[in-house]
Amino acid sequence: MHLCIDVLPPNHSLYERIPPVQLKRNSLFYIITLAAVGAVMVMVLQWGASLPVPEGVPAVAKAPSTAVHAASANALDAMWHGIAGHFQSPLAHLFVQLLVIIAASRVMGKVFTLLGQPSVIGEMAAGILLGPSLFGAVAPDAFAVVFPASSMESLKLLSQVGVCLFMFAVGMELEIGHVRSKAQTAVLVSHASIVFPALLGVILAYFLYSNLAAPGAKFTAFALFMGVSMSITAFPVLARIMQERGMTKTRLGGTAITCAAIGDVTAWNFLAFVVAFAQSTGVAGTVLNLLLLVLFMVVMIFVVRPGLPRWIGAARLGKDEPSGGVLATILCVVVAAALFTEVIGIHALFGAFLAGAIMPDTHGFRHKIAVRVEKFSSVLLLPLFFAFIGLRTQLGLLNDWAGWLVCLVIIVVATLGKLGGTACAARFAGMNWRESLQLGALMNTRGLMELIALNIGYDMGILSPRIFTMMVIMALATTLLTGPLLSFFGNRGKAPDGASLGTTS
Template sequence: MPSFLQVAVLMALVITAAKGAGALSKRLGQPAVFGELLAGILLGPTLLDILHWPLFSDPQYLEHLVGDLAELGVIFLMFLAGLETDLQEMRKVGAAAFSGAAGGVALPFLSGTALGLAFGFPVYESIFIGTILTATSVSITAQTLLELGRLRSREGTTVLGAAVIDDVMGIVILSVVVALHQAGMAAAPLADQAAAAAGPEGPAAGAGGAGLATVALILLRMAAFFAAALAAGRWVLPWLLRQAGRWPGTEPQFAMALVSGLLLAVAAEELGGVAAITGSYMAGVMLALVPELKQAVEERLAILAYGFFVPIFFVNIGLEADLVQSVAASGPGFLVLILVAAVLGKIVGSGLGVRPFGFGWMEALRVGIGMVSRGEVALIVAGIGLQEGVISQAVFSVMVVMTLFTTLLTPILLRWSFGRAPGSPSGAAAYSPIPGSRSGEAG
């Protein structure tokens, strides 16, 4: 069978499984995303391992292709989340979002590092375990809140704002740890000579100086990107889309909106040093400030994303890991404690972080739960650690299981928390996530 037909068969299997499992999940009272994630686990190496069926002659190519399509899916999903973000409401919860993000970074980082040291891992590897636990992937939370009609609620806007801040904090910590590890590795072979020539504190001072310079460069790079992206999104992007709306042809305005979201995603990662999803989310937020452009883009993007790319993203999470092998490689004790730290670290850290800003206990709990999912962000951070030699394959396997666990658990806990107490957001907050559709059909 030609390769393009194999791709067609695989896409048909993935999308059918995702939508079927999503529909079954909703019949059982859970968000559709929960079923889509379970479908990925069942189709992956944990059970069926469809990429290695005899039908597919080049599983490595298909794995790479599905991964790329999944990355596009999360970019489009965050573009949609940005379009549904009310910036005025987010400004009202700005201080709470920052405090929630800080708490959701500090407690998981400290608990992950402490667990690593307690189980005898080297210092840098333990610190990197904590770094991975700081990650938050808001895409799962955003999808679930969209289905529940709660994305514009106070808790929803706080979670989205905190996740963006969390991303910046996490990338700074990641960059610092990797930079200092590289500096330490470079200094190690010359430690004896440096100690003789410059004294025992010489190499450490050099490594510390290099680390500080790296941190300063990272911060400047991020600040420059955010300033440029905000300026472009506020003034250039609306003008460009209005001009494109006058072009002849089919859907030129929507096409330019897609181009803008994709290019901002590329710029975020390659120029700003933050996750690509941050760039696409910012593109959506900026367009949301212009109602006529938001309306022109949102429904078309939702059809493209939810009909094709987003199901691939959710299924691909399960296709990337073998749960049985991961548990065997790490040992159950360390794995269980990491899972507990990953969940409670975010719930307690972010929840307590927003409490001083007028959030009740149930509202704070919802914010903390919304920060639990690690998604693709943790996998990216863990992959960097493995590539740089900071963490072992066994630790990486634990992080994969942790990512899957938190990603699966978040929709369940969110659904429970919003149905737990009276006074849940209603009216304008309980809107249909896709214009013209019934609530809950987005997944």
């Protein structure tokens, strides 16, 4: 108590010395109170020990702990066995996993930042390094202790929560007004960046289906999933790359952001269709799932979106610090939206994404919520998703030259379809070749969004572990290539004096 008083300012009303007489009285009262309470508790416990045991159904006997077995040993051994016993609890395992995953993600993120790459690529790489491809191969005993098979379900659920929060933040980053201002060029380029790689993905699936599809997967579902996997752009990673390079205010940067935003919405709707088709048992089931999805979108856009500002209140929207009630309301909307899309057989991610897209933007409300949600999910929960993907990625499955050759073909096809389709459409829309190729390099970024889509395909039994590993490598490779290709096309498109060699139609 004395320390608490001393740290107060000198002019504080509580900052005064306690008279010695009062101090003695307080101390005596304190001691008597503790002694009296302790004596009464001991008496009650002694009297209660002599009461008859209640009759009825006996409680389940609890297995003796390691510490009980060690009661005959010395105190040090007993303490050690007790700690070892508690270490085996699910909560202790989860905390160990969190420590390992967060530390590895931070270290690898810093390493890749120093190498000129976005930190998210390092975090993705950290997830793979923590899996059986490296950690499990180098230290299998330690790997079994940190990531036992019994802990995978809880790790999966937490990672899915993190991805849902991340998709909610991605939805809030979409600027509809910006999209409308560049609608004609952006729709042409973004849709070209989807249809061409999707077509190449479907064609490639024809040759890969027999050997690489998951057992029991239908060709149509496998081919459509390969197509949508080839056509995805990682909108958040792309935005961060341009921010680091100072491109956000340029014409190229604005076009890229708009194209990526439209492409994200289109690609995720495409993926929703694929998921609805794969989950249903026939055409009628697919139509029903899609009708429910359309109904959900109509309610979210025309009922929830205009109603949120009224439910929250204009005064609360304008506050710099959102209250607990406001955050609770927003979380209820996100969870309800994610629950609905999960129940109708689409995926919880789509509901979370749409919940972010319909958030009000009055007084910068979106930014206030996004900062809080994104920091929490990106630091704590998203690394869990990367680690979970890494635990599913087994580089050892590519143990022959044919496997690595197929993986290389997938990377080349994905890059040609995305980069080539975007560049040709941008050139047709009036951009010069330098900017068109740079835009293609930016749209070729797949990153985390690709991993999310691949994880859905793996959970649905469409992708086998072997093709899943190849597609994860493709996602990392295309994201790593974004920066070098951006610099290469920028340098090749400039004359020695800095003038652009491309012509604008």
